[in-house]
Amino acid sequence: MSALNIKKGSTKKSAYELRDPNAEVFETHTLAVIVDNEAGALARVIGLFSGRGYNIDSLTVAEVDHLGHTSRITIVTRGTPAIIEQIKAQLGRIVPVHDVHDLTVEGPSVERELALFKVRGTGNDRVEALRLADIFRANVMDSTLESFIFELTGTPDKVDAFAELMRPLGLVELARTGVAALSRGSE
Amino acid sequence: MTRQMTGAKMVVQALKDQGVDTVFGYPGGAVLPIYDEIFQQNEIQHVLVRHEQGAVHAAEGYARSTGKPGVVLVTSGPGATNAVTGLTDALLDSIPLVVLTGQVPTFMIGTDGFQEADTVGITRPCTKHNWLVKDTEKLAETIHQAFHVAVTGRPGPTLVDIPKDVQFAQGSYVTPQKSRTDNYQPQMKGDIADITALVEMIEAAERPVFYTGGGVINSGPGASQLLRELVEATGFPITSTLMGLGAYPATGEKWIGMLGMHGLYEANMAMHDCDLMINIGARFDDRITGRIDAFSPGSKKAHIDIDPSSINKVVRVDVPIVGDVGHVLEDLLRIWKSRGRKTNTDALKTWWTQINAWRDVKCLTYTNSDTIIKPQYAVERLEALTRGKDRYVTTEVGQHQMWAAQFMDFNEPGRWMTSGGLGTMGYGLPASVGVQQAHPDALVINVAGDASWLMNMQEMGTAVQFRLPIKQFILNNERLGMVRQWQQLLHGERYSHSWSDSLPDFVKLAEAFGCKGRVVSNPSELDDAIEEMMAYDGPFILDVLVEKHENCFPMIPSGEPHNSMLLGEVEATDAIRGKGATLV
Ligand SMILES: Cc1ncc(C[n+]2csc(CCOP(=O)(O)OP(=O)(O)O)c2C)c(N)n1
Numbered sequence: 001m002s003a004l005n006i007k008k009g010s011t012k013k014s015a016y017e018l019r020d021p022n023a024e025v026f027e028t029h030t031l032a033v034i035v036d037n038e039a040g041a042l043a044r045v046i047g048l049f050s051g052r053g054y055n056i057d058s059l060t061v062a063e064v065d066h067l068g069h070t071s072r073i074t075i076v077t078r079g080t081p082a083i084i085e086q087i088k089a090q091l092g093r094i095v096p097v098h099d100v101h102d103l104t105v106e107g108p109s110v111e112r113e114l115a116l117f118k119v120r121g122t123g124n125d126r127v128e129a130l131r132l133a134d135i136f137r138a139n140v141m142d143s144t145l146e147s148f149i150f151e152l153t154g155t156p157d158k159v160d161a162f163a164e165l166m167r168p169l170g171l172v173e174l175a176r177t178g179v180a181a182l183s184r185g186s187e
Numbered sequence: 188m189t190r191q192m193t194g195a196k197m198v199v200q201a202l203k204d205q206g207v208d209t210v211f212g213y214p215g216g217a218v219l220p221i222y223d224e225i226f227q228q229n230e231i232q233h234v235l236v237r238h239e240q241g242a243v244h245a246a247e248g249y250a251r252s253t254g255k256p257g258v259v260l261v262t263s264g265p266g267a268t269n270a271v272t273g274l275t276d277a278l279l280d281s282i283p284l285v286v287l288t289g290q291v292p293t294f295m296i297g298t299d300g301f302q303e304a305d306t307v308g309i310t311r312p313c314t315k316h317n318w319l320v321k322d323t324e325k326l327a328e329t330i331h332q333a334f335h336v337a338v339t340g341r342p343g344p345t346l347v348d349i350p351k352d353v354q355f356a357q358g359s360y361v362t363p364q365k366s367r368t369d370n371y372q373p374q375m376k377g378d379i380a381d382i383t384a385l386v387e388m389i390e391a392a393e394r395p396v397f398y399t400g401g402g403v404i405n406s407g408p409g410a411s412q413l414l415r416e417l418v419e420a421t422g423f424p425i426t427s428t429l430m431g432l433g434a435y436p437a438t439g440e441k442w443i444g445m446l447g448m449h450g451l452y453e454a455n456m457a458m459h460d461c462d463l464m465i466n467i468g469a470r471f472d473d474r475i476t477g478r479i480d481a482f483s484p485g486s487k488k489a490h491i492d493i494d495p496s497s498i499n500k501v502v503r504v505d506v507p508i509v510g511d512v513g514h515v516l517e518d519l520l521r522i523w524k525s526r527g528r529k530t531n532t533d534a535l536k537t538w539w540t541q542i543n544a545w546r547d548v549k550c551l552t553y554t555n556s557d558t559i560i561k562p563q564y565a566v567e568r569l570e571a572l573t574r575g576k577d578r579y580v581t582t583e584v585g586q587h588q589m590w591a592a593q594f595m596d597f598n599e600p601g602r603w604m605t606s607g608g609l610g611t612m613g614y615g616l617p618a619s620v621g622v623q624q625a626h627p628d629a630l631v632i633n634v635a636g637d638a639s640w641l642m643n644m645q646e647m648g649t650a651v652q653f654r655l656p657i658k659q660f661i662l663n664n665e666r667l668g669m670v671r672q673w674q675q676l677l678h679g680e681r682y683s684h685s686w687s688d689s690l691p692d693f694v695k696l697a698e699a700f701g702c703k704g705r706v707v708s709n710p711s712e713l714d715d716a717i718e719e720m721m722a723y724d725g726p727f728i729l730d731v732l733v734e735k736h737e738n739c740f741p742m743i744p745s746g747e748p749h750n751s752m753l754l755g756e757v758e759a760t761d762a763i764r765g766k767g768a769t770l771v
Contacts, residue, residue, distance in 0.1 A: 036370070039319065040307060051312050082499065089496035095316040095336055095371050 026078050028057065029104040030111060030181050031088065033073040036096035037063050044094050045073055054079060054087050058113075058156070058178040070098065076156075076179050103181050111181040115159045116141065117150045121170035129169045136162050147172075189359035194323040194349065195220035197360050198287065201330040203230055204363050207258050209249060209624055210234070211242040215262025217289025217302060220354040225260075234624055234653055237645035239266050241617035243273020243344075244643070247282045248621030251604045252579055254407060256283040256337045257621065263289045264302030267348075268309065272611060274344045275313040279608025280430060281405055283342035285333045286314075292352035293321050306348045315343030321350065323358030331366035340373030341494040342405050373493060377510030377518060385465070385489045385506050386523045392463035393534035394486075394541075395423045398446065398475075401430030401607070402468020402492060403512050404600040410513035411435070411600045414467065417520055421530050424542055426454035428469050430607045433597035443542060447475045448743050449589040452550035452752055453542055455741070458483050459749035460541070466490040468512045471501040472608070473770070481748030491515045550741045550754055551593055560710050562587065562662045562733040566594040566634065569660060572717045577629045578602065579622045583615040583639030585669040586739045587662040591634040613642030616659065620646050623655040630658070630721060637663040638687050647700040650726040658720050659728040664735045665690060672738050693730035702726040745770035 035041040042061055049056050058076040063069075077087060084102070091100045103109040117138070119129045126146070133140065133150050136158070142149040147170075152162055156179060163174055192200065198221050202210065211234045214222045225233050236242040239261045246257025261270055267288040277284045291300040307319045316336050318329050326349065333345040389395065397418060403410050411434045418425050418441050425435050426446040435442060444451030446458055458464065464486045469475070471490075476482045482502060489506040490498050498507040508515055523529075553563045566587075580595060581604040582588040588605055597603045604622060606614035619633040633640075640661055650657050671685040697704030702725050707716040713731070720727045741752045 040311065040317075043308070044311060047312055082503070086496065086500055089498070089500075093494065093496050098370075 024080055026080060027084060027104070028076060028078050029084050029102055030109065030179060031075045031077060031091070032101040032103055032181060033075065033091055033097060034099040034101075035071050035073060035094075036098070037069045037071045038096055041071065041096045042073065044096070045075070045091065048090055048094065049075075049077070049087075052090065054083065060178040060180050074179055074181050101183070103183055106183050108184045109181050110184060111155055111179050112153055113156050113159055113177055113179050114151065114153045115163070115174065115176045117152065117163065117166050117171060118147060118173040119150065119166050119170050120147045120172050122146050125169045129166060132162070132165050132169075138162065189361070191357050192360055193220065193354065194326050194356055194358060195224045195354040197323070197327045197358065198330065198349070198354070199224040199228060199231065200360055201327050201363075202258060205331070205334050206255070207231055210258045210260050211236055211245045211249070211621065212260030213239050213242055213262065213266060215266050215289065215302070217263035217291060217351050218260060218266075218287075218349075218354075220351065221260065221287070221289070221349075233260075234620070234649065236617065236620070237648050238643065239269035240272050240613065241620070241643050241646045241649065243270050243277065243284065243286065244611075244614050244617035245621030245624070245646070245649075246284050246286075247273065247277050247280075247614075248581060248604050248618030249625045250282050250284060250621075251404075252601050252622045253625045254601060256285050256334060256342075259284060259286040261286070261288055262302065263291055263306065264304045266302075267304055267306040271309060271313060272609075274310055274346065276606055276609040276611045276614060277344040278313050278315065280606065281342050281401060282344065283337040284344035285330070285337050286344060286346045287330075288346060288348045289354075290319065290348045290350040293350045294352070296350065306346070310346050313344070314346045317346040317348065319348045319350075320353055323353050323356040326353060326358060327361040328366045331361070331363045332368060332371075334363070335366075335368040336371055339368075339371060341402075374509055375493075375511040375514045377491065377508040377515040379518065379522075381506055381508045382515060382518050383522055385508065386519060386526060388463050388487060388489065388506065389421060389423075389465075389523060390526070390529040391531055392423075393531055394457075394461045394538045395421075395463040395465065395535075396443075396457045396461040397423055397425040397465050397467060398427070398458065398469055399425060399431045399434055399467045400428040400469025403431055403434040404468075406468065406493075406512035408600060410468075410511075410516060413513060413516035413520060415439070417516060420520070420523075420528065422532075422535055423465075423530075424457055424539070426450070426457065428472070428475055428607070429592055429605060431469065432592060432603045433600045436598035437596035438598055443546070445592050448477070448745075449593065449739055449741065450743075451593070452548050452741050452754065453545035455743065455749040455752060456545045457542055461486045464488045466492075466504070467516070468492060470497045473501075476502065477743045478746055478748045483749070548754070550752075553737075553740075556734070557710055560708065560713055560731060560733045562590055562664065562737050563594060564710065565660075565662055565713060565731050565733060566590045568713050569632070569634070569717055570595045572714065573630060573632065573721065577626075579604065579619075579626060579629055579631045581605065581615040581618040581622060581631070581633045583633070583635040583642075584610045584612045585636040585639055585667070586664075586672065586737070587634055587636045587668070589739045590662070595634075612636075612639035614639075616640060616643050616657075617646045617649075619657040619659075620649050620653075620655055623650070623657050624653065627655075631656075632658045632660050635659055635661045636668060637661055637665060637690055638667045641691075644696070647697070647702065647726060647728075651701045654725070656723070656725050656727070659726070660720070661693060661728065661730050662733050663690070663693070663730050664733050664737070666735055668737075669739070671736070675738070676744065693728050697726075697728040700726070702728070704728040704730060706730040706732065708732040
């Protein structure tokens, strides 16, 4: 339904408005922000969050349209419904921002994150780490006699869960990309 | 056909093509090529200020009194950092400015070169948008975009940072018409269904009030005209924020005065008790709302604003309308008329009876004296003696600012320039310079406090040099009056550092600058002093020695709702308590 598509500048006409606007509960939302790929665009977005005291749980950014010079910034943020609305409106105000999509309210979406785990260990721990990696469908990207680097792609929850399991088995370093997300369907 | 020219020449050409007649600026190493071009032409006048902050405030005064963007040119490093306060001021009050800064050459950026500062980094949060131009080919288009962004949608300051090698290099000039502006096109028209919903509310409202702000003035003279038509046709009472004064005439019958912390009793009571609040181009600032959870508890609220982020930011509204005030009011009037121009006349009559009863409280009453000049009296006399003249008023920040807003009448938009959002002491004098530059024959008065005035007093030199006959009307209480008032109300009369010691002799200071001054302390001589100030052909400083411990009333203590206003001295000492004490 097109009314769910939050156009730059609009603050209403989303299903989101049907909820209690004064609720004090914190919600987690994934926002996709399409910006001109120009110097300082990312700084503007980040500066908005720090300057106005909003949360960033995760942030990814990369150019997605080389010819059109646009980048996609995916931000996972938390706040009350009113704060989330305000964040979207403030993002829409930034001159190089073309579009702000709230993937959390625009219907189902796919969210994925890539993570690299360095796990050091020998003996049973090493065998167990490899067994769990197999269950999680993590790939071995590098190995020595006493370490592995696993690559895992999945939802942030899955990455969290795998990290928890690896910790007692010798997790020494973890690198995460942050969330990339797209709404499901043909649109 | 594209014309080749240096970046410096392009700057001047772009300004000319944008219709700029005045630039406020201050030279330095990183802008010398541009100054060289300015030297070689006569179409654009450059006003040499004495401090870059002064340049930005002067440009703000110019912009607000003309409706055109103000233009500033300063050098890199300290030139740019000195402009930061003015940029922030313009951002908060939505004033269109284009600020051009010099920068060290591109190959030196990042090396901590002499007078290098990360200007776009520093000014990112205090401009609407800014650009660093690294290629002369992009310079002209960027400047045109800076004008477009500054004046389009909710106006604000933009900044273009131009490295020195970009000024020297050759590139092709692009005209404003050929420049890309389609990437920034905010929505101007409001949603017709929402406007119709508001019309329905207008038809039924029993206790309506228009609450208007600077957005009406920013929308242009047409918006003020439509507002007047709407108010007269509906017969609804109208109040305004500090920033919106003049959009509806203060002499108008439906005018119930400014609202807010130092607003009029009748205006604040009407806001508190209304059943329909129609916010037109205002932003529910905390000076206006007081305690949010007790703000106008029984009303439905509509909000017309061009900036979607203003809507539901502070106060949740029932009918949000995103659009330009002028466009929305046009549609609103058309729809309301086509539906038969209905209002709830009986209920309105009762509402006006109530409002008139509040008016009868005469909240601006003060105890006058025939030995000491009361600041309110001074402003009243200034109003009486200048009313009807082609007059522009600027102010500094403090008690005097509030008294000017309370006791002076503004009947046209763009006649009242004050620092509302940022509350910048030192705004008024340079702003008066900018206003006078734009309106050479008008009477331009800065109503000032002694402390604020000192903050940018160097700009008297600018006024003298450019023969700008600005009138500086200083309400001298030898105090940081507004601070002292808060210390009385909040901190047990412990007046920590809120007096102005070692003040200069303002008359001698005027003479030192090459203009004229006069000091007045006797109420019976005040009129004569004001007349002399107005008659003098040149800048004039009138040092009005006023009652030192006068407080500004009415006042809504912070943390309190609209209906608990302090009206006078008896209630005032230690009036701010509890949670309110942490608010500013
Ligand atoms: C740049 C700046 N610094 C500090 C303040 C805080 N402040 C607000 S009003 C005020 C006192 C102003 O005194 P004065 O200009 O003499 O005016 P009065 O209140 O006495 O009329 C101060 C210090 C401010 N608004 N701006």
